[in-house]
Amino acid sequence: MRNGATLKFGGKEFHSRLIVGTGKYPDYHTMQKALEASGAELVTVAVRRVNLDRTQESLLDYIDLKRYTLLPNTAGCYTAEEAVKYSRLAREVGMSEMVKLEVIGDQRTLFPDNEELLRATRILVKEGFIVLPYTNDDPVMAKKLEDAGAAVVMPLGAPIGSGLGIRNPHNILFILQSVQVPVIVDAGVGTASDAAIAMELGCDGVLMNSGIAGAKDPVMMAEAMRKAVEAGRQAYLAGRIPKKLYATASTTMEGMIE
Amino acid sequence: MQIRLNGKVREVAEGITVRRLLDELGLHPMRVAVQRNVDIIKRERYEEVVLQPGDTVEVLTFMAGG
Numbered sequence: 001m002r003n004g005a006t007l008k009f010g011g012k013e014f015h016s017r018l019i020v021g022t023g024k025y026p027d028y029h030t031m032q033k034a035l036e037a038s039g040a041e042l043v044t045v046a047v048r049r050v051n052l053d054r055t056q057e058s059l060l061d062y063i064d065l066k067r068y069t070l071l072p073n074t075a076g077c078y079t080a081e082e083a084v085k086y087s088r089l090a091r092e093v094g095m096s097e098m099v100k101l102e103v104i105g106d107q108r109t110l111f112p113d114n115e116e117l118l119r120a121t122r123i124l125v126k127e128g129f130i131v132l133p134y135t136n137d138d139p140v141m142a143k144k145l146e147d148a149g150a151a152v153v154m155p156l157g158a159p160i161g162s163g164l165g166i167r168n169p170h171n172i173l174f175i176l177q178s179v180q181v182p183v184i185v186d187a188g189v190g191t192a193s194d195a196a197i198a199m200e201l202g203c204d205g206v207l208m209n210s211g212i213a214g215a216k217d218p219v220m221m222a223e224a225m226r227k228a229v230e231a232g233r234q235a236y237l238a239g240r241i242p243k244k245l246y247a248t249a250s251t252t253m254e255g256m257i258e
Numbered sequence: 259m260q261i262r263l264n265g266k267v268r269e270v271a272e273g274i275t276v277r278r279l280l281d282e283l284g285l286h287p288m289r290v291a292v293q294r295n296v297d298i299i300k301r302e303r304y305e306e307v308v309l310q311p312g313d314t315v316e317v318l319t320f321m322a323g324g
Contacts, residue, residue, distance in 0.1 A: 021322075021323060021324030022322040022323060022324070023322045023323045023324040024284055024322070024324070025322070031322070044323060044324055045320040045322070045323050046318065046320070046321050046322065046323025046324075047291070047318050047319070047321070048318060048319070048323075049264045049265070049316065049317065049318055049319075050264070050283075050285060050290060050317045050318060050319045052263075052264060052283060058289075058318060058319070059320060059321055059322050060289060060319070070320060072320065073323055073324070075323050075324065088298055089291040089293065089298060089318050090288075090291070090320075092291035092292075092300070092301065093289065093290060093291040093318065095318055095322055129262065160324070161324075208324075209324030210324065211322075213278065213324075246313040
């Protein structure tokens with residue numbers, strides 16, 4: 001299943017394995033260019049009060065909805081009830097059943113509250129949502145989320161916005177073995193090699209925001225991330241050589257003069 | 259009459275519907291979600307739901323986020 005050519009879940013199919021956020025860009029124009037360069041088909045958005053001051057531009061004016069599928073998040077929610085409420089509001093705005101489910105348990109690390117996350121997943125699945133939960137890099141939790149009906153599991157590579165990369169690749173491997181649903185690394189990616197590592201491990205996708213939006217040149221970084229995700233995926237499918245301690249010559253000794 | 263709209267007190271006409279309120283605000287009904295007190299108002303009910311004095315109304319949409 002992990003060898004498929006496309007990313008499939010919840011009855012949907014995506015050709016790009018890179019999911020990008022829309023937050024923290026210097027301006028909407030840069031965001032628009034970066035989305036384009038990333039090749040992403042799925043983009044995350046937040047649900048917030050409308051700006052009643054009409055002088056400000058709207059995010060949706062900059063996202064071509066024929067080209068991108070919106071993935072609303074529940075960022076900033078600290079309880080299952082809150083996250084469920086925001087998911088329902090998102091469904092009202094977007095007419096989409098998909099939700100990137102975040103239930104935060106700690107303000108400083110933004111680590112998820114897994115107990116609340118699991119509870120919210122169960123409620124939302126029952127209501128017909130396609131749930132994409134943001135979780136720890138914990139294979140036991142990943143399995144529980146899958147059993148609860150999550151469409152994918154999204155373990156963090158490192159804390160949100162930290163850019164620390166994949167801190168525990170072994171746990172990501174365990175997760176890949178413990179669940180059947182797609183595994184998407186969400187959070188922690190700082191540069192192209194981080195994204196490539198996630199994909200080389202066999203992940204089905206990578207979700208990022210700060211790594212692109214916070215770069216000196218977000219548009220160029222978006223392109224780098226697209227290439228890294230593609231390269232990492234290809235390397236995974238191609239099958240890397242085993243790691244060895246000592247050298248093995250690439251050139252034969254045969255034919256050397258005596 | 260007064261309602262509380264997105265955290266601020268706002269003067270609106272007596273008997274105003276959700277749909278009329280959105281029109282006054284210049285908001286496209288297809289791009290928002292509306293919560294009145296604790297309930298989410300489904301889009302197909304915007305025309306019929308009449309706001310009452312003191313209602314707390316939240317109008318939400320998609321904003322930038324990760």
